[in-house]
Amino acid sequence: MTPELRAFGEVDRRIQLFWRPGVRANLVDGRVVVEFANVRIRFPDQVTPFETLFRQLETGLPRSELVSTVQSGDSQVSIELLAAIDGLSRRGLLEHAVLTSGGAELLRFLPQMPSFALGQRWLSPDARLTLSSFALVRRVGGGLLLESPLSDAAVRLTAAALPLLGVLDGRPAREVAAAVGDDLAACLPLLLDAQLLVSGASEQGGLTGHEGVSLGTWDFHDLLFHARSRGGRHAYASGAVYGREAVATEPVAHKTLPAGERFAMPPPSALPPVKLGQVLRDRHSIREHDDADPITLTEVATVLHHAIQPSARSSRPYPSGGGLYEQEIYLCVRACAGLPRGFYYYDSRGMNLVRLPASDDDMNGIMGSARASLDAKAPPQVVVSIAARFALVGWRYRSIAYATMLRNAGALYQTFYLVAQALGLAACGIGNGDIDRFQRITGQSFLEEGTVGEFALGRRP
Ligand SMILES: Cc1cc2nc3c(=O)[nH]c(=O)nc-3n(C[C@H](O)[C@H](O)[C@H](O)COP(=O)(O)O)c2cc1C
Incomplete structure (x- = not known):
């Protein structure tokens, strides 16, 4: 092994601990209290040693000097100080900077999970190193951030660390080390341990996997979305926040009606007196439609009415995460008695359809793609598109906004299915738009607004 690759001791002396930005340490009622978002930690009443230690976290506390720093006459206090640092780190409130031997910051580990502990994995100089195919680099604030849903830490890269990215292309570790120099080479075992680098077999092929589990069925964006929109694997703000720095005002609840020819919806029919149990048992997807007897505008109005219109107790018949009802409904109509072929916006408040100027190309595109998705002989009579006004939910929630909108689409899918079943119409979800x-x-x-789901509706054959 080259000296660079077993130079962890040297790295250890070059690690400094900092507060995560936004963490506040204050004196409250004679105790040091650390606060960040909804985290609040009160420390024991020996104020001075905690204050001294925490002040050093503002400018950088050398990790290798931690033990000597916390040493005091009272060994119990020293233990509590060490435990405090460990606890703060596990709660993601500390950042771990790695400096060059000259003292300049190279990169900084930002813990994302309680499991994070800056460690090194043994690295053979012959191991072929690549950047994880689940890793991404993006600009955040003033710097570049390297992160991955497989990692329990994100890493802020300084300009001095960037040469690393260009050589993590599968060449042996010793060549990577030679190309980037001692300071960066010493970071390789840390990045490997944090699962931002991969050594050996192909990760995408599922040969390496993650903790023994194949990654073969995960796409990059799916895994990132999953890990970021659920709790447990990131330290980003999550849940209801009611506002974003970059957005001055709350988005308006109701969409401005688009311009276009209006078609008044006929009065809807009542739902037949069918039992819910029977509807649930009978519901199934029907992909072909009877073009000799197309669905009527009244039937379309009836489906929309019972699926979308406010009920006695709620804004809509189906539930909605956040209660914002960000969904808008559009119809692409190929064959419907009483309604010309065209693309329509459903004005749910005015119970009108507003015709939008879709080209033949676009109409055929929607219908052709729906037919292909359904593997049907002919395109559907009507494609119902569920669109979402993203800002409405994104203003309220961090991290979970889009996931919430997809779940809400699911609630509407099932409602459409059940109403169509109760009315004896053909219904089928469409997975692509x-x-x-x-x-x-x-x-x-x-x-601003985009489709998150589609649904085929028509007369049963
Ligand atoms: C969100 C969603 C998307 C769907 N996408 C398609 C699709 O693209 N093509 C298709 O033929 N069926 C699609 N379906 C229908 C499913 O294939 C169907 O529900 C499933 O096979 C179970 O059959 P059943 O609905 O008859 O019980 C979709 C259903 C849902 C809920």
Whole structure:
């Protein structure tokens, strides 16, 4: 092993601990209290040693000097100080900077999970090193952040650390070390231990996997989305926050009605007096429609009415995470008695349809893609698109906004299915839609409103 690769002792002397930005340590009622978001930790009443230690975290507390720093006449106090540092680190309140031998910051580990402990994994100089295919680098604040849903830490890279990224291409560790120099080479075992680097077999092929589990069925974005939209694997703000720094005002609850020809919806029919149990037992997906007898506008109005219109006790018949009802409904109509072929916005408050100017190309595109998804002989009579106004939920929630919108789409899918079943209509979910086409037809940025699900509706064959 090259000296660089077993130089952890040297790295250890170059690690400094800092407060995570936003952490406050104050004196409250004679105790030192550390606060961050909804975390509040009160420390024992020996104020001075805690204050002294915590002040050093503002400018950098050398980890190798931790033990000598906390040494005091009272060994119990020393133990409590060490336990405090360990606890703060496990709660993600400390950052671990690695400095060059000259004392400049190279990179900084930002703990994301309680399991994080800066350690090194043994690294053979012959091991081929690559950046994890689940890792990403992005600009956050003033710096670049390297992170991965497989890692219990994110790493802030300084400019001095960037050469590393260019050589993590599967070459042996000793060549990586030679290319980046001693300071960075000594970080390799740390990055490997944090699962930001991979050594040996291909991670994507599932040969390496993660803790013995294959990664073969995970796409990069799916794993990132899963790990970020659930708790447990990240230290980002999550849940209801009611506002974002970059957004001055709360988005309006109701969408401005788009311009276009209006079609009044006929009065809906009542739901037949069917038993819920029977509807649930009978419900199934039907992918073909009877074009000799297309669905009628009244039937479409009836489905929308019973699935979308406010009920006696709620804004809509189905539940919605956040209660914001961010969903908007659009219809792409190929065959419907009483309604010309076209693309429509459902104005749920006015109970109108507003026709939007979709080109033949776009109409055929939606229908062709739906037909292919359903593997049906002909396109559906109606494709119902469930769109979401993203800002409405994103303003309220951090980390979970999009996941919430997908769950809400699921609640609506089932409601559509049950109403269609009760009415004896053909219904089937569609798993794919084109958000760029939707943007083109509606003239709304895909960042503001976009489809999150589609549904085929028509007459049963
Ligand atoms: C969100 C969602 C997306 C779906 N996407 C498709 C699809 O793209 N093509 C298709 O043929 N069926 C699709 N389906 C229907 C499922 O294939 C169907 O529900 C499943 O096979 C169970 O059959 P059942 O609905 O008859 O009980 C979808 C269903 C849901 C809920």
